[in-house]
Amino acid sequence: MNIAVCVKQIPDQSVPGKLDPGTHNLVRDGKLILDDSDSYGVEMALQLVDRAGGGEVTLISMAPNGEVSGIRTALAMGADRAVLVSDPSLAGSDALTTAKVLAAAIRRNPFDLVMAATESTDGYTGTVPVQVAEILDIPSVSFAKKVEIENGILKVQRQTESGYDEVECPLPALVTVTAGVVEPRYPSFKGIMAAKSKPVDVLDVAALGTGPLTTSQEIVSVRAAEERASGTVVVDEGDAFRQVVEFLEAIKVI
Amino acid sequence: MDFGLTDEHHAIVDSVRTFVERELYPFEDEVERLDEVPADLANAIRAKAISAGIYAANMPADIGGGGLDAVGLALVERELGRASYALQMLVARPSNILCACNEEQASKYLLPTVLGERHDCLAMTEPGAGSDVRSMRTRAVHVDGGWVINGTKHFISHADMADFVVLFAVTGTEDSPRGPRNLISAFLVDMGTPGFTLNRGASCVSHRGYHQCELVFDDCHVGDDQLLGQEGRGLELMDQWLGASRLTVAANCVGRAQRVLDKALDWSAAREQFGQTIGKFQGIGFQLADLAVAVEAAELLTLRAAWRFEAGEMTAQDAAMAKLFASETLGRVTDTAIQVFGGTGLMSDAPIERWWRDARVERIWDGTSEIQRLIISRSLLRPREYLA
Ligand SMILES: Cc1cc2nc3c(=O)[nH]c(=O)nc-3n(C[C@H](O)[C@H](O)[C@H](O)COP(=O)(O)OP(=O)(O)OC[C@H]3O[C@@H](n4cnc5c(N)ncnc54)[C@H](O)[C@@H]3O)c2cc1C
Numbered sequence: 260m261n262i263a264v265c266v267k268q269i270p271d272q273s274v275p276g277k278l279d280p281g282t283h284n285l286v287r288d289g290k291l292i293l294d295d296s297d298s299y300g301v302e303m304a305l306q307l308v309d310r311a312g313g314g315e316v317t318l319i320s321m322a323p324n325g326e327v328s329g330i331r332t333a334l335a336m337g338a339d340r341a342v343l344v345s346d347p348s349l350a351g352s353d354a355l356t357t358a359k360v361l362a363a364a365i366r367r368n369p370f371d372l373v374m375a376a377t378e379s380t381d382g383y384t385g386t387v388p389v390q391v392a393e394i395l396d397i398p399s400v401s402f403a404k405k406v407e408i409e410n411g412i413l414k415v416q417r418q419t420e421s422g423y424d425e426v427e428c429p430l431p432a433l434v435t436v437t438a439g440v441v442e443p444r445y446p447s448f449k450g451i452m453a454a455k456s457k458p459v460d461v462l463d464v465a466a467l468g469t470g471p472l473t474t475s476q477e478i479v480s481v482r483a484a485e486e487r488a489s490g491t492v493v494v495d496e497g498d499a500f501r502q503v504v505e506f507l508e509a510i511k512v513i
Numbered sequence: 514m515d516f517g518l519t520d521e522h523h524a525i526v527d528s529v530r531t532f533v534e535r536e537l538y539p540f541e542d543e544v545e546r547l548d549e550v551p552a553d554l555a556n557a558i559r560a561k562a563i564s565a566g567i568y569a570a571n572m573p574a575d576i577g578g579g580g581l582d583a584v585g586l587a588l589v590e591r592e593l594g595r596a597s598y599a600l601q602m603l604v605a606r607p608s609n610i611l612c613a614c615n616e617e618q619a620s621k622y623l624l625p626t627v628l629g630e631r632h633d634c635l636a637m638t639e640p641g642a643g644s645d646v647r648s649m650r651t652r653a654v655h656v657d658g659g660w661v662i663n664g665t666k667h668f669i670s671h672a673d674m675a676d677f678v679v680l681f682a683v684t685g686t687e688d689s690p691r692g693p694r695n696l697i698s699a700f701l702v703d704m705g706t707p708g709f710t711l712n713r714g715a716s717c718v719s720h721r722g723y724h725q726c727e728l729v730f731d732d733c734h735v736g737d738d739q740l741l742g743q744e745g746r747g748l749e750l751m752d753q754w755l756g757a758s759r760l761t762v763a764a765n766c767v768g769r770a771q772r773v774l775d776k777a778l779d780w781s782a783a784r785e786q787f788g789q790t791i792g793k794f795q796g797i798g799f800q801l802a803d804l805a806v807a808v809e810a811a812e813l814l815t816l817r818a819a820w821r822f823e824a825g826e827m828t829a830q831d832a833a834m835a836k837l838f839a840s841e842t843l844g845r846v847t848d849t850a851i852q853v854f855g856g857t858g859l860m861s862d863a864p865i866e867r868w869w870r871d872a873r874v875e876r877i878w879d880g881t882s883e884i885q886r887l888i889i890s891r892s893l894l895r896p897r898e899y900l901a
């Protein structure tokens with residue numbers, strides 16, 4: 260069982276982010292870390308390969324300046340190798356260009372399954388994974404909350420608004436996993452030391468062999484999201500339940 | 514001199530910091546309130562630390578420990594030190610002296626302790642022998658096939674959670690230039706050995722939930738195979754194996770000082786009086802500046818000592834300087850933090866007063882501040898005595 264996991268390396272969320280005033284893109288030139296939402300896919304992949312009794316987990320990432328800090332975290336968790344695409348011409352890539360790059364990087368090694376998060380945490384459209392599947396010409400299942408492989412068939416519980424669907428599909432396929440699908444392991448000391456010597460192929464666009472990539476999306480303007488209004492604190496003086504019920508009725512939950 | 518940490522060091526810090534924030538911080542208030550870590554919580558934290566691969570960080574990798582270099586270990590201690598002691602000690606760093614076990618002892622004591630199946634404690638201090646350890650009175654007398662131990666130890670940390678104790682006892686005397694002095698040996702003694710009783714100690718102002726005990730030995734028989742290392746060489750054994758773990762208290766103090774300072778900074782930037790945030794008053798801002806300098810200096814002393822240990826150059830003076838300065842800095846930081854928080858700092862629903870209480874023991878255990886100064890002053894003056 261060989262699994263490719265798309266992982267995004269993003270600016271540290273504990274530091275306030277900046278937008279480039281010209282392109283309106285998120286500035287990503289500092290140290291990048293593994294997007295938390297991708298740690299679930301990495302964990303799921305490690306468990307599936309383990310259960311299958313063998314195979315490799317390959318990380319696929321696109322990031323500026325040959326940045327590997329986030330990849331090292333996932334390698335320390337136990338992934339076997341990584342392919343990183345880094346090329347100045349990819350700065351400001353839109354979702355489709357990103358998907359083309361990731362798909363080309365995935366194709367370089369044999370794979371049975373591709374995993375990704377449903378969406379990333381910094382700048383996101385939530386559309387990259389399904390575009391990757393389309394380019395690779397494989398089926399995709401989104402919003403997986405449980406993933407199993409039985410006799411070469413992918414079995415997924417797919418989160419919906421009202422519960423979940425049970426979906427089966429042949430391999431190779433692509434799955435996007437929701438946060439909480441599994442509990443990601445901590446990178447162990449042993450894993451951290453071992454990650455140092457795991458192979459990371461760093462490629463530019465020419466080495467990827469996709470031909471020229473053009474981004475057709477342009478960010479015309481950006482405005483600040485509305486501040487979230489502060490919540491209401493209900494102090495229980497014996498009748499809090501009434502206020503809670505009224506609130507739930509008002510938003511038509513009950 | 515290269516002050517940079519490696520990528521691996523950064524990754525180690527990230528991993529342990531995340532563990533501490535997710536698995537330990539949420540239980541601090543409960544442990545403080547109960548003065549106890551409930552057994553199922555203790556077991557759960559140990560199990561998580563083992564599966565996260567961060568247990569026994571101070572032990573060699575070939576026996577299942579973390580296998581870290583001295584700087585990596587100091588960073589782990591710094592990160593663990595941020596959390597409540599009763600919780601962070603569950604991510605155990607067994608006593609390094611267990612590495613002196615022979616093969617048979619290793620399978621019974623060292624290996625299961627590194628794997629988290631057994632737990633150790635270490636007993637040196639007695640009611641009559643604190644800083645002056647060599648004056649201890651607990652005595653082991655050799656008899657046919659083993660030893661008979663008599664005496665009382667006190668202030669022995671987490672003995673209530675331990676399966677065995679590394680016990681130091683007098684086994685003879687030798688002549689020294691200053692007269693006869695005790696020869697001390699180390700023993701591995703299992704809890705429950707007949708003649709060995711354990712009493713919970715008085716409650717301590719620092720580190721609630723973390724208990725110290727009195728150990729009483731009354732004609733307690735142990736076998737010859739329970740002598741650790743050579744007879745009469747217990748203190749030397751300590752010296753030989755303690756290594757980088759001598760910096761544990763220093764690194765713990767640096768981590769906690771950083772956490773407390775962060776909280777004081779947050780408060781100073783938010784609390785308003787007389788129409789402005791209190792950090793803008795020079796009386797507060799300058800105190801914070803001085804604390805930040807001290808914490809930074811304590812960290813540099815600690816990491817430098819670790820770095821020198823790795824290079825095989827650490828002296829007793831390096832470790833003493835780091836322990837002294839870091840523990841005294843933590844005292845200053847926590848005391849000033851109370852001042853910055855005002856009355857709020859003294860209330861038990863905020864952690865500031867807890868950090869203030871917890872800081873106090875750091876200047877006492879593992880060698881008091883005075884003993885550290887003694888080590889430093891002696892090593893400064895000794896070369897001059899030869900010249901005189
Ligand atoms: C919570 C807690 C946990 C502990 N855990 C353990 C443990 O697990 N195992 C263990 O063996 N011990 C343990 N200890 C004991 C600890 O190491 C001793 O408390 C410490 O070494 C000091 O000894 P003492 O308390 O007897 O003080 P004393 O040695 O009596 O010192 C009293 C004062 O005299 C000063 N003083 C002593 N000698 C000199 C000198 N030569 N020059 C100048 N001043 C001097 C000291 O600095 C101190 O200020 C623990 C202590 C505490 C409080």
